Structure formats: structure tokens, C-alpha cells
Amino acid sequence: MRPTRLELRGFTAFREAVTVDFQGADLFAIAGPTGAGKSTLIDAMCFALYGSVPRLDRRTVAPVIASGVVEARVRFDFTVAERAFTAVRVVRRLSGGGATTKEARLESAGEVLAGDADAVTAGVERVLGLGFDQFTKCVVLPQGEFQRFLHDRPSGRQDLLVRLLEMDVYARMRGEANSRRQVAESSAELVHRRLQELAGATPQALAAAGERITRLAALRDEIDAARPRLDALTVAQTRAAAAAAEASANCRRLSGLLVPDGVAALTSTAAELDNAATEAAATADVRAAAVEEAEEVRDALGEEGGLQHLRSAHQQRAQQTDRLTKGEPILADRRRAQDEAEVLVRAAVTRVEGAADALEAARRDHAAHTLTATLVAGEPCPVCGQPVSAVPGREAPPALSVAQAALVKAQAALRPVEDALATARDARVKAEQTLDSVRERLSELDEVLVDTLDPAEVEHRLREIGEADAALVTAREAERAARRAAREAADAARTAGQRRDRAWSGFDSARDKVAASGPPAVRRDDLAGAWAALAEWSRGEASAQEELAEAQRDAASTAQDQLEAVAASLNTRCQECEVIVAAGKPARDAAADALAAAKVQCARIESELAEAQRLRDEGAGHSERAEVARALAGHLAANRFEQWLLDEALQRLAEGASVTLRELSAGQYSLAMDDQRNFVVIDHGSADERRPARTLSGGETFLASLSLALTLADHLAALAVDTEPRLESIFLDEGFGTLDPEALDTVAAAIEELGSHGRTVGLVTHVRDLAERLPIRYEVRRGPGGSTVERVER
Template sequence: MRLHRLTVTAFGPFATAQHIDFDALGEAGLFLLHGPTGAGKTSVLDAVCFALYGAVPGARQSPGTTLRSDHAPAGTPTEVVLDLTVAGRRLEITRRPAQQRPKRGGRSGYTTERASSGLREYDPVTGAWQALSRSHQEIGDEITELLGMSREQFCQVVLLPQGDFARFLRADAEARGKLLGRLFDTRRFAAVEERLAELRRASEQRVKSGDERLLALAHRMGQEAAGAAGEWPAPAARPGEPGLAAEVLAWAAVARSGARERLAAAGCALDAAGSRRAAAARLLEDARELAARQRRYADAELRRAELAGRRGEYEEWRAALDRARRADRVAGPLALRDDAEARHRAAVAGHDRARAALEPELAGAGPEQLDDRARRARRELAELDAARGAERRRDELARERADSDREAGADEETRQEAAGWLDGWASRRRELQERIDTALEAGTRAERLAGRIEPARRRLAAARRRDELAGRVTAAERELSATRERANTAHESWLDLRERRLRGIAAELAGRLADGEPCAVCGSPDHPAPARAGDGHVDRAAEETAYAEHTRADTARGEAERALAVVREALTAARAEAVDAPGDPQPPVAALAELVAGLADEHAGAHALAAGTHAAREALDRAEREHTERLAVRQEAERRIAARTSRREALDEQIAALEAELARIRGGGTGTVAEHAARLEARIERLTGATEAARAVEDTARRLKEAEGALSQAAFRAGFDTSDEAAAALLGDDARRELQHRLDARAAEEAAVADRLAEPETRAAAGRPPADPAAAEAAHTAAEEALRAAHTALAAHRDRCAELDRLSREAAREARGLGPLRAEYDRVAGLAGLTAGTSAANERKMRLESYVLAARLEQVAAAATARLSRMSGGRYTLVHSDARSGTRRSGLGLHVVDAWTGRERDTATLSGGETFFASLALALGLADVVTEEAGGVRLDTLFIDEGFGSLDDQTLDEVLDVLDSLRERDRCVGIVSHVADLRRRVPAQLEVVKERGGSAVRLRTYAG
């Protein structure tokens, strides 16, 4: 990596743009960056780091710190531009931090501008810069990948801070480990340590979890065993202790053996309870059977007495069933008589209804007379059929005539409506055309007004700015007058104080005289009459204060003049924009506002009218189409009206002819033919019904008389005196079945009672003492409960044995699974302890990360020794040590070997000058090793910070020789120091000058 040019603007102490040409400085290979304290030497290095990584070194990136210069003008942005070559590519990086800037548009106040970045690459073929990216993330990734170093590594390798390495020499192993860890990025080895520690904790937890599960199983087996293990002690080991599995498995075996012994005893008890329960069951069965036979005999005796008391009821059932069987022979004639009687009553009721509907003179007429009247009415109805056809034709023609009248009326209305609309067509068409012309004219006017509104609005805005700027000019003039007065007063005050100081300068010089010292003016060592300060003496501090006040006032006056000029220029531009033409008087804001409002209103009205052009054209098109349609409608209506007039005349003639014929048929009667025919049809129907009803009454009377004769004969043959007596003796099928069922049930019950009383066992049981089934039941219940208790006890012992077997299998499985877990834990714990430095196998108590860093430190010490030996004239050599110091861990020790004494001692014993060049050699060696670690990126530009003031002339020459050797292979080395002797020894110099208005850089290529 080689730096070419750096430009910083409003950054740190630099108020204006400062350009640093590293190519010019690097021609000599070695250059000096110097300046007074606080001038900004380190800010140059901060700018390089900020350009590359978007941040300054960590020690200077404190919260609340801003990169913007306090001396920079408000409108100057903070910016850093770096031109460099890295990995064979010429790049330009531009960085701007987040910063405050004045608001645009003349508004007061500030706004925050976000940070921005830019990356460009130089194309040697085209000779032009090409933009690559403006993304902070992409630029940061690109630079980090090209350099191969993080910001922390860059600050340690390129910007060599000697103070840090002096502390590194005196630090303990932990502090060295932190620095080396950041530089060489050994986080992966620390991650390995942490990962192994996590694996050890996880493995330990798995072992403890397995032991806890095994103890939980032992606890559950203890609950299940319920003392089956006897006096054998329960497992007392804790999770993680060895031998826990064997202790649990031994106790489980004892518990299973005791549980099986109790199971065998419970089986014997169950067999004995089963025998006692069987004997009790046999006794209960015998008692119940004896009690049942005794109850059976007693119930049979009781039922025989009841049957004997109800003998009369049985005889009545038998007699009623016999009468019902004889009455069955009368059932047929009786049913025929009932049916004939019902038919006759219905015929009489129908005949009465039919005669009530006839004329009074026919109330006593017989069937023949009624039938004759009906035949005459049918002949009269036949004669009306022809007249009904004519009447229907006349009605159809009358309906057609009415329809024609309605249609003719509708056609007349349509014709009149079309004629009325067509009468106003000319005026309507003229009105629509006028609407179109008006809209077109309004569109033209709206376009013309639109061209006038925008200039008027600009003039109005300019007039408002003009009035505002006029007020600001007045205020700026007042401010300028005040600042001029203050500047004049401050100037006069400073001149007065300087004059007074010059008058008393002799007293000021006399105050510096000392006895025996030569006078700065005359050179005499004797001071016989030194001047004395008089009243009102002014010292140098008062004069400088007055001069600073004068400078501030003069700067404020210049700023006020510039502000007034800017406002006046803006006022002139606003006045020129506010008038319509040059030379016109300035219009007031109110008049321009009124003009703009009037133009806007007029334009809005014209635009609204113009918007109706399309609608007006469409209205005219619709009206013309409607005019055509109305003409066609009127012509069609006139044609239909003419055709219907001739048709109505023909219909009137046909209707008149039919009316004459119907009048002749009716013979002067009233009503229509259809009404007369309907009356005849109703009379015929009544006469026919009355005739049929009279004949039905005669027929049913004859049949009723025949049925009554047949019923009387059947009742006599069946043994009944009258037909009513036979009808009363009849029974229905249900009643007859019910009587027969009662008779059969009584006979069966009498036979069953006799059979039960004749049974030998029942008669023998009746002769024995009464049975006691309750006592036998109680004995059987007790035996049942004892048997169930024995079953329950056996099941409990069997379940206990099964559960203990299951839990024992689980315990054995857990014990088998714990073996690999314990082996894994031992292996992982050994590795974790070895990498963490806590294992006994790690004799030096060195962590893995420390071991890797120790190798890196050994490389750094070897690279540093090559330069340290030259700086110290071959006296000192840096060596790495991994020896332990007390109880601390080893691996990062650093000692110095003194060739003059041949002894090895700690680097903390070096003197100030020795510490400087030892730390410088260490920093350079570290730079070489980190460069190789980062992928061999060539570092052509290095910076070395303070510390040269502690060296004597000879050592300084040796250090400069070593640094001068770094120029080999076209390397450029910058020394950051304010040691005066270096200005004589290093010709190429970059001086940072501290001024009141901000620092500046100057390039010098000569000594002194």
C-alpha cells in the first residue's frame, strides 16, 4: 500500500482545504511530520484512517467527539479525499461524516446531512477515473479485503504508536494477549476453547441428568417395593459420583426377590379363600331352594281357595259365550236389514231436497210428469245452439272494434307527441349549436389566460420577496453600522493600548533584568537605574487581548458587509422580477395578489365552460338522431291510423247484421241467448234430479220390507223370540275371544294348582322347618369379600413385581447408556482442561489461544531482534519465554538478552531510551509479521509516532539508520515528532502550522 495524495477539508484543526503530496515527501524515502503541540500532526494520520475505514483510531473515537473543524465556515463541508495504490490498483476514496449544514433556500437554521462515501479507480488505459461505489458497506468491505487488515491492525502496523509498544514491553501476559489477539485475530482458537468448555459442561450435564434419572428410578422402585427390600440400605450416592449405577442395580435385585416371595404367599392365601367361598355358595343354594319350595306350596293352597270362591263368575262366562254362538246365525239377515234401512233414509232425504228446488206447481208431481217436463226443456235448449254461435261472433267483433279504437287512440297520441317535438326542433338545434360555439370560445380564452397567470404569480412571489428583502436590507444596514462602530472602537482601543505599552516598554524590559545578566538592549551587566512602570501601564497580555477584540470586531464587520451585499443583490433581482417590463414602477403586493386572483377566477370560469365542449357536441348528436327517429315514428303512426279507419267501418256493418238476427231469435225477450240457455240447463238438471230421487225412494222402500221379513224368520230358527233379542246376544270377535281366553285361563290355572300340590318335593319341603336364606347369604357375602381381598392382594403383588421388573430394566438400560456418556465426559473434560490450561497434563498452564499467540510472539521477537541488535550496537536481543511466573499462566513472556552481561532480564528493566528503540524494533517486527499474516500485502508507507526525544545522539543516528534501511525496495517512512534535532537530520518535512483561524500544512524539502 502506497499513499499518493491526501486532501482534508474542515477536518479536525484544519479549517480550509489542505493538500498533502506523499509522493513528493516519499522521494527521499524518509520524511518528518512535525509541528507544535496541538497543531494537528496526529489529525493527519486520523484523516488517513478515516478515509480507509470511515472511522478514526479507537483511542480518539470517543462518544460525543466530532470530526468537523470548529474553525471551518458554515458552508464548507467536512471531507477527506485519499489517493492511494493498493494491491496494484490506483484508488481514490472520498469520505464525508454526518454534519450540520445551513438550510437551503435562504431559510434560517441548520439541518443534519447524512454521512457519504465514494470510491473511484484510475484506468491507465483510458486515463480517466471510474466510479465504483457510493455504499459505506461496499467500500469498507473492498478496502478491508485489499489491505487484508482490520482498522485495529492497520493502526498498529501502519501508524506505529510507540507508547503502546512501550506499555506492551512492560505489560503482563494477559495485556499482551489482548493486543496480539486483536492483531492476529485468534478468536477462532478462543472459540475452540469456549466450544470445548461448552461441550464439557454439556457432557457433564448429560452425565448428571443420567444419574438423576437413575436415582429417580431408584426412588420410584422404593415406592413400589413397600419394604420388599427388607433391611437392605437404599442407594445414598449423589449424581455424578462413581458407583451409583452398581448400587442402584444391587438394591433393585434385592427388592425384586422380596417382592416375589410376597407374591407366592398371596397366591396360597387366594386358594384358601376360594375353597371357603365355594362351601358357602353351596349352603346358600340349598337354603334358597328349600325356601322356594315352601313358598311354592303355600302359594298353591292360597290360589285353590280363590278359584273355588269365583265359581259363579265362571258359569256366567260360559252361558254368554253359548248365546253368542247361536246369535251368529242371525248376523247375516240383520246386517242386510240395517243396510236397506240406511239406504231408504238416504233416498227420502234426497227426494225432499230435489222437490224443494222445483216450482210450487210441481211439488206433488210424479216421476212420469217430471220426466215429460225435462224432455220439453231439452228440445227448447237445442233450438238455442245456433243463436249462441251468432252471439259469440258478435261479441268477438265488438272486442276487436274496441281494440281497434284503443290502438287508434295510442297512434294518435304518438303522432301528436312526435309532431309537437318536431315543431320545436329548429330552436333546439340552434340552442345546442350556440352551446358548442360558446365552449370553443371559452377554451381559447382559457389558454390565453393560462399563459398570463404563471408570470403574474412569479411577479407576486418576487414582490413578496422584495418586501421581505427590503426589511432585511434595513436590518443588515443597521447591523453593519453597529459592527463598524464596534470595529472602529476596538481598533482605536488597541492602538491606544499599543501606544501606551510602547511608552512603558522600558519598564517592561527592566522587569526582566537580573543582577549579573547582560541587558538585552545595551548588553551591560550593570543596571544602575532600571525604569519603573508608571500609572496606567499596559502589559503585553492587555495589548494582545485588545488586538484579539479588534480582530474579532473587524471580522464581524467584514461578515456584515458580505451579508449586506448578498441581501442587496437578492433585493435587486427580486425588484427586476416583480415588474412586467424594465423601467416600470414597482407594483404593490396587494395589487399583484388581486391581479392573480382575478386571472385565476376568470381562468377557472373559462376552463369550466371549455370543459363542456364534448358534452355539447354529444347533446347535438343525440338530438339529431332523435329528430330522425321522431320523423319515422310520426309517419308510421299516420299510416296505421288510415288503415284502422276502413277496418272499423267493416266491423260496424257485421255487428249490426248479427244484432238484427239475435233480436229476431229472442222474440223481444230480455237478456242474452247464453243467459237464457243457462237458465234452461239449470231447470233440466233440477227436473232430472227430482225424477231420479222419486224413483230411488220407491225402490229402497220395497227392499227394506223384504229384508225385515227375512230377519224375522232367521231369529225364530235360532231360538230367539224377536230379532231385537238376537241382535242383543251378538258379540264381536274381540269380546268372544276375551270370554274364551278367560275360560281357558281358569281351566289351566286349576290344573296347574292341582299339579303343584301333588309334587312330592314340594309336599316334603312343606313338612320341614322354615328355611333361613338370610344367614346363608351373610356367610356367602363374607366369603366373597375375603376372596376379593385375596385377589386384590395377589394383583397388587403381581403389579409390584411387574413394575419392579420394568423399572429394573429401565435402570439397567440407563446404566448401560451412562457408560458412553461418562467416557465422552472424561475425554471432553480432558481436552477442555488441556486447552484452558487447567489440566495437570498442561504443565505450563498455557491456554490454546496463548499457545498460538506465543508462536506469533516468537515470530515478532525474531523479526524485532534483527533491528534491535542494529539499534543497540549488537547489545540487545529480544527473546520469547514461555516460563511461568509464580502462579500465573505462561506463554507470553518477553525478555531481553544483554550481550554485555550475557544475562536474560525482563523488558521492564530497560531504561527510557532503551525502551524506545526496543519498542520501535518490536513495532517494526510486528508490522512485518502482521503483513505476512494478512496475506503479504506490501506496505510502502509507514508512520512512526513520538519517542525520539529520549535518545542520545549516537542512538538516534543508529535508529535513523535502521529507519533509513526501511526505504529499501521503494518504501516511504514518516516520523511523527517535534524533536528539533530531527529537523536537521531529516530533509523532507511536512510541517503543521497552528494559526488563529485553523491549522495549515507546509511541505519542505530542505533542512532547518
């Protein structure tokens, strides 16, 4: 796997979108101050590939989302054996807390290879040949741990190797073997207990069950042979008992048949009420005929409305004539009153006119006083036209005052007589209008009454009509009374008839109850006679039915005795065959149940015999598996197999790291193990001198630990999957901060040597001198808007 491009946004320190171009970067450094986000770039690659971050729990992804944003997005382009791939993942916050990584895809050459988070992880594992744990140990090397591994005590080195090589799987295998041993032993014990439960399933028990089936089959056949006689006796006993019960019931019915009280009176009453209803209906018909006769008389007299109209017209003419006679003198009086009022008005008008003339003469005599009354201060004078400066004060002359008072008095006297004249005139007009209306109405009435009956004839005709109407009302009332009496008589007759019908129904019901015994025929017009004949017949028939019932009871008792004798014989045979017959249960059913139970028991014994053989075979298998699991657990004990594996792995690790160290140190150093399982360095520049690894300088220690890390990475990759792993890149994260300048030269040379072997080598460090010695470095800087990355080439 070689990285070609990394895009991330909202991922931890990288709040804004950042793109890192790895094209042509076979040997590079990721540099920057502590906390800037250098290791975050390695975390982003791991997240894009596997959906997890090495420094977090694999199920925890929410912390990778930058503060203040809702999602983090990573796109990682890489190649495997020259084939290009793209892995994209998005982690999004959830409203209830936590985060989701469902959105993910893996593409190659425009084809979507996987479309969800789990499928992308599985696809990456197939492409790289490495799982998450193997990738983080083989590609992102734990170089810092191998410095401790180089100098640690044997026990500490063994613990680290167990963890890195995942050799705890053998402890889990040992635990699984012990668990399987316990399961197998428990299963064997259960089989043993079940076999003890089946101890009764023997060939002897099977033979006894077969013999019992034979005996019970014979018993069943014997009972079946006796069945026809039992059935015949049962039928005979049942029929005789039924016949006895039927005869007894007939006797009880016949004995209970009695003539009801009042049957004769009921018949005569119904006949009397029928006659009365007929007579009442005839009377009603007579009254109806009288109504028809009265209606003919009334119809012959004609309608009353025209006569009433003539009567009203004659009455109105008499009234109008009387009003005319009385109104003419009143009109003459009102005309005289109007004439008198006119005379008084003319006299009063003459007096007013004289007073007015006298006042006018007085005003002429006293013109100056009159003019003074019209002057207004400041206004022009009507005579000279000059403004009036002040109105002169003068008293009115006596003659002028007298003339004015006379005029006022004459005018006051005029008003009452004028009012009286108006009243008289109105009264005269009203009287004239009233008489004109009366004369007009009289003319109208004369036109209506011309060539009609006189008032006396009208009154005579109206009296005849009134007498005919009264006669008709009386006739109709008589008819209604007769109809009511007829209905009441009919209701009484119908009620009596219904009682008679119910009585006949009672008779029919009583006769039907004994119809099976053949009662005699009766006349339907004589209820009392019918009852008497039926009662006499029932007494004789009841005695005959009692004799029949006694005879049938005797026959039923004889059949029952014979039936019980046969049943007792069969019960004795059932007891001999150990068949229990419960009370009320037929012997045949008990024998059939016992035979079925015997067959079930025989089949159960056969099944249990087969089950016992199967359990013996199964128990042998459980015992064998328990023994194998016990032996495997003993072989996998920590002081045996695991220790051997650790010794072998440590020896192979030392051999492989020695080869790598000689390459990185230009042939000067190699590694070996002493008898106490401690690392020693062979200095080929000093006559192959052996000395402890603790004597190495800082740069030499880095080379030795790096050799161990690379060797273990190759070993882990070989163990990861069946397919060949693609280890085309390695990343070294930190571990260089304590090196002096001379050691840094050694480390730089070693890293350049790693890059020359065809691998992409990435170095994560905050040591600027080391980063600047590599051909490409990526400067990671932290700013207010998040971290940024700049590619710098030397």
C-alpha cells in the first residue's frame, strides 16, 4: 500500500479542508511542533481504511470530529501493486450523543467496490491482506516500544512479544480446550445418568410385553364375539323399558283428561250475544235510512247562503233609510250654524279694519315719533342719510297708544269667531259627506234587491231550512248511537266467540295429547257433548295402558338380568388378564385401551433399547473428546508450548533483526542472544566483539530497535492472512527527540537506506534537523482556524 493523496475536513485538528499530496514522496517527514496534528495524518489514513483510530477505542469515533462542526470527512487515495484505490469515510454527530460512520465507500477505476462502513473495512482487508491490528503494527511501526524491548529484562521482553505477536491466542486455545473437556465430561455424565434411567429396557421386558399383547388381543376377540348377544339383549331391554315408559305416560295423560268448568254456559252465552249483535246491526240500518230521508228534505230546500245574503241586504237598507231620515235635519241645523258664524266673522273683521285705519291715522299725526322708533345708533338716518349718533328718547303720544290697544283688542276678538266658523264649516261638510254615503249605499242596495223576495218571504224560507237542519242533526245522532250500540254488541259477540274458540282449542289440544291412543270422533257444534264423550273414552283407555306398562316392565327386567350375567362373565375374563374396568366403562373399551397401552409400552421398550445403544456410543464419543481436550490443554500450558514458541520467535527475531542491522550499519553490527535470553551486539569492526545492547550509543540503539521493529513487522504480516500482504509503506512515529547530532546522522542514513529498498518511508517527528535532511517534508502548523499542511521539497 502506497499513499498518493489524503483529503480531510473537520477531522480533529484539521477543521477546514486540507489536502496532502503524496505523489513522488517515497521518503518524507511529517514535521511540526507538538500538538500541531502530525500523528493525526496517520490516524486519518487508518480511519479511512478501517473506520478506527489507533489511539482510540475501536468503537469510539466521535472524538475525531473537530469542535464546532457536525461531521468529519476523510478521503484517502492509495495504490496496491500499481492499482489505484480510493477509500472515503464520514463520521457524523448524532442528536442524542455519539456518532455514526455508516457513510463510507471503496472505489477503484470508477467502480464502487463497497458502499457501507462494514463492507469498506472487509474490502480493505482483502486488498491489503492486513486487518486493523496487523496494519497498525506492521505499517505504523511501534518503534518506541522496541527501544524498551532491546534493553528490557527477559520477563518484560516476553510480555511485550506475547502482546505484539498476539500469542495470547494459545492461552485462549488452552481455555477453550479446558471448556470443551468440561462440556464433554458433563455430556458423558448426562449420558450415564440417562442410561441408568433406561435400565428397565431389557430383552426380557420386551418379551413380556409381547406376551401381554397376545393375551389382550385374545380377550378383545372374545369380547367382540359376545357383542352380538349383548347388543340384542340391550336392544330388547331398551325397547321394553321404552314401551313401559310410554304406556305409563299415556296412562298419566289419559287420567289427567277432565272436562273444564263452565263449558255449557259458555256455549249458550256466545249464541245469545250473536243474536243481540244481529238485532243491533238491523237497528243501525234503520237509523241510517232515516238520515238519508232527512238529507233529501234538506237538499230540496236549497242553500241557506243566498237567503242569508238577502236578509242582510234588507236589514242594511232599513238601517240606511233610517240614517237618511235622521241625518237630513242635522244637516239643516249645521248649515244654519255656519251662516250665523259667517255673520259674526264679518262683523269682527269690520271692527279690525276700523281699528287699523285709526292706528294708521295716529301714526301719520305722529310721524316723528314713528321715525324715532326705527332709528339705530351708528346707522344712516332714513331721512337725511347721516349716521345716527344717538337715538333720542321720547314717550309715545297717548292717542297712538290708544289706537294700538284698540287694534290689538279687535284682532283678539276676531280669532274666536274665525275658529267657530271653521268648526261649523267642518261639521256641515261632514254631515253632507255622511248623507251622500248613505244615499249611495241605498242606491246600491236597491240594485241588489230588485226582483227578489220580500223580507217576510226570506224569513219564512230561513225558518224552514233551520227546522230541516235540526231534524237532520237529530237523525244523525240517532244513527251514531245505533252504530255505537251495534259495535258494542258485535265486540261482545266476538269476545264470546273468541272464548268459545279458545275452549275448542283447549279441547283440540287435550285430544291431540291422547291422539296416539285413538280417541273417538266428535261433533264441532256441541262443545259440551264433545268433552263428555272424550272424558268417558279416556277413563277406559287409561286402564288398558296401565296393564300394558306392567307387562313391558316385566320384559325389560328379564332382559336386564340376562345382560348383567354376560357382562359379569366378561369382567371376570378382564380381571384374569389384569385389565381394570372402570365403573360405567364398557369392557371392550377397557380391553382395547389396555391392548393399545401394551403396544405403546412394547414400542417404548424397543425405542429405549435403541436409545440405550445410541447413548453408549455417544458416551464413548464424549469420553474420547474429553481425553483429547485434556491432552491438548496440557500441551498448551504456559510453561510448555507457549514458552517454546516465545523462545523460537525471539531467536528468529534476533536472526532477522541481525541481518537488517548489518544492512543499516553498513556491516558493522549484528545481533545475537546470550544464554539468559538477553540481546548482545556483535561489533564486526572490533574483531566480532560481543557486548550487551545497553552499551550501544543513541544512534546505534535506534538502528538496533528499528531493525527489531522491521523484522517483527515482516513476521506479523506473514502471519496475518492466507494471501500475500502488501507492505509497501512504513511509518515511524516519533522516538527521535533524545538523539544527539551524531546519532541523527546515523538515523538519517538508516532511513535513507530503508527508502532505497522500494518502500515508501514516512517519518513523524518534531526534530527539525532530522526532517530537513529528508528530500520531502510536510510542515504541519496550527492556526486559529485549525491546522494546515504544506509540502516542502529540498
